[in-house]
Amino acid sequence: xxxxxxxxxxxxxxxxxxxxxxxxxxxxxxxxxxxxxxxxxxxxxxxxxxxxxxxxxxxxxxxxxxxxxxxxxxxxxxxxxxxxxxxxxxxxxxxxxxxxxxxxxxxxxxxxxxxxxxxxxxxxxxxxxxxxxxxxxxxxxxxxxxxxxxxxxxxxxxxxxxxxxxxxxxxxxxxxxxxxxxxxxxxxxxxxxxx
Numbered sequence: 001x002x003x004x005x006x007x008x009x010x011x012x013x014x015x016x017x018x019x020x021x022x023x024x025x026x027x028x029x030x031x032x033x034x035x036x037x038x039x040x041x042x043x044x045x046x047x048x049x050x051x052x053x054x055x056x057x058x059x060x061x062x063x064x065x066x067x068x069x070x071x072x073x074x075x076x077x078x079x080x081x082x083x084x085x086x087x088x089x090x091x092x093x094x095x096x097x098x099x100x101x102x103x104x105x106x107x108x109x110x111x112x113x114x115x116x117x118x119x120x121x122x123x124x125x126x127x128x129x130x131x132x133x134x135x136x137x138x139x140x141x142x143x144x145x146x147x148x149x150x151x152x153x154x155x156x157x158x159x160x161x162x163x164x165x166x167x168x169x170x171x172x173x174x175x176x177x178x179x180x181x182x183x184x185x186x187x188x189x190x191x192x193x194x195x
Contacts, residue, residue: 053087124152138168
């Protein structure tokens with residue numbers, strides 16, 4: 001990536017414009033918040049994907065994490081993991097780095113077929129970067145970490161699109177997993193439209 005800071009700035013503007021909403025919202029944790037981050041409005045757009053893939057790959061590499069695959073709890077992590085995997089494939093001929101496979105962690109194991117909790121080309125022994133769209137309490141990322149470990153994988157770190165800065169990062173790090181985020185809510189709220 002030639003200019004990661006300009007790409008990060010563009011991503012922050014996009015997230016603030018499309019994904020951050022002010023008002024009164026009840027979060028998945030049951031807490032009430034004065035803002036809401038609907039990351040999917042950015043992560044499922046072509047503009048968002050084109051920024052997130054290379055930036056996510058850059059962040060993983062700058063953290064020094066050596067990984068085989070990226071993925072997390074469906075649905076929020078899915079487009080982010082796919083974008084990073086695709087960016088790695090495009091970069092591979094240039095950098096010679098290993099391609100990154102993407103995977104998805106189901107919310108519960110299938111009751112039919114193979115009954116897997118992790119879908120995609122994940123393999124026991126893989127070094128994985130767990131992806132999260134928005135960290136609040138850290139619960140979703142920790143569920144994905146647990147699933148990867150239970151399937152024989154090694155979790156190298158958690159990469160979040162947005163850290164709401166409400167304690168989730170600390171909870172994940174307390175479980176022994178380092179965390180990186182492409183954006184913090186304190187960077188996005190000043191850019192977001194007023195209610």
